[in-house]
Amino acid sequence: MNFRTTAAFAATGLLALGACTDPSMTGTGTGMSRTQQGAIAGATIGAVLGATRDSDSNNEGRDAAKGALVGAIAGAVAGNILDQQARALDQAITNPNIQIVNRGSYLQVILPEGILFATDSAAVSGLAQNDLYAVARNLNQYPNSRVEVVGHTDNSGAAAYNYDLSQRRAQSVAGILTAAGVAPGRIVAVGRGEDQPAASNATAQGRAMNRRVEILIRPTG
Numbered sequence: 422m423n424f425r426t427t428a429a430f431a432a433t434g435l436l437a438l439g440a441c442t443d444p445s446m447t448g449t450g451t452g453m454s455r456t457q458q459g460a461i462a463g464a465t466i467g468a469v470l471g472a473t474r475d476s477d478s479n480n481e482g483r484d485a486a487k488g489a490l491v492g493a494i495a496g497a498v499a500g501n502i503l504d505q506q507a508r509a510l511d512q513a514i515t516n517p518n519i520q521i522v523n524r525g526s527y528l529q530v531i532l533p534e535g536i537l538f539a540t541d542s543a544a545v546s547g548l549a550q551n552d553l554y555a556v557a558r559n560l561n562q563y564p565n566s567r568v569e570v571v572g573h574t575d576n577s578g579a580a581a582y583n584y585d586l587s588q589r590r591a592q593s594v595a596g597i598l599t600a601a602g603v604a605p606g607r608i609v610a611v612g613r614g615e616d617q618p619a620a621s622n623a624t625a626q627g628r629a630m631n632r633r634v635e636i637l638i639r640p641t642g
Contacts, residue, residue, distance in 0.1 A: 502640060503528060506563045513555040516548075527639040530556060531619075532594070534632035543589035550597055556636060557601030568608045569637040570595040575628035576615040588612030594634050 507523045510530065514521070520531040537549045545553065560568060572587030572594075588611070595610035620627035 502563065502565075506559065506638070509562065510556065510559050513559055514552050515555075516552050519552060527637055530636040530638070532634045532636070533629065534590075534634075535629070537594070537634060538590060541586065543586065543593045545593050545597060553594060553597045554601045557598045557603050560598065560603045560607070560638070563638075564604075564607075565642050566607070566638050566640050568595075568598070568603070569635075569639070570598070570608060570610045571617075571635045571637065572610075572612040573617055573619070573631055573633050573635065574615050575618070575631040576622045577628065580614060584612055584614030586612070587614045590634055594636070598636075 503523055503525075507521055507528055510521050510528070516536055518533055518536055520529075522529040522531065532549070532552075536552075537545055539546070560566065570591045572589075572591035574583040574587050576583070591610040591612050595608050598608060599605045615622075615631070618627070618631045619633065620630040622628050622631060
């Protein structure tokens with residue numbers, strides 16, 4: 422049995438075992454939870470690594486199976502933690518305009534400009550601070566992650582001004598997270614200006630979507 426076949430069997434078995442997991446936070450339309458997706462991805466990667474690192478060149482299938490098992494466990498654990506953290510964030514945040522997206526390998530919290538800042542301002546509104554404190558509590562509950570706070574604007578006005586504004590807004594959000602107890606060493610604040618639009622800048626609706634701050638939560642172990 423070659424390692425591709427072994428990996429396929431391992432992934433199929435893991436999918437069957439994971440059929441009872443909660444699919445409510447999939448975020449992909451696949452019908453699988455992140456726990457299942459992580460297990461399957463980990464199994465496949467682990468099988469490949471197990472085969473390519475075969476020490477005796479005689480038991481490729483066995484080494485692939487071992488790698489699949491180790492990879493599946495690691496992938497399932499990471500996926501399950503992201504599922505749990507996303508669910509906890511969804512319950513803690515009160516503003517329905519804040520989006521929480523589970524991207525599989527990280528969580529994306531999208532905060533529109535309208536709930537955070539006045540026009541051309543980098544001062545976070547009082548109501549938005551409550552939700553940022555909820556995010557901070559969640560980050561402290563799940564401490565094994567690094568956090569990127571990324572500011573974005575639309576393309577109205579000068580690009581240099583937009584970049585500076587996005588940087589100041591990201592720093593303001595990061596400052597609230599640290600004030601709420603998140604270790605500063607976990608957080609990086611960056612501005613992208615108008616360089617990474619989420620929608621077309623040709624419409625008012627698209628420009629509104631582009632004016633945002635994103636909090637990216639990436640597990641570290």
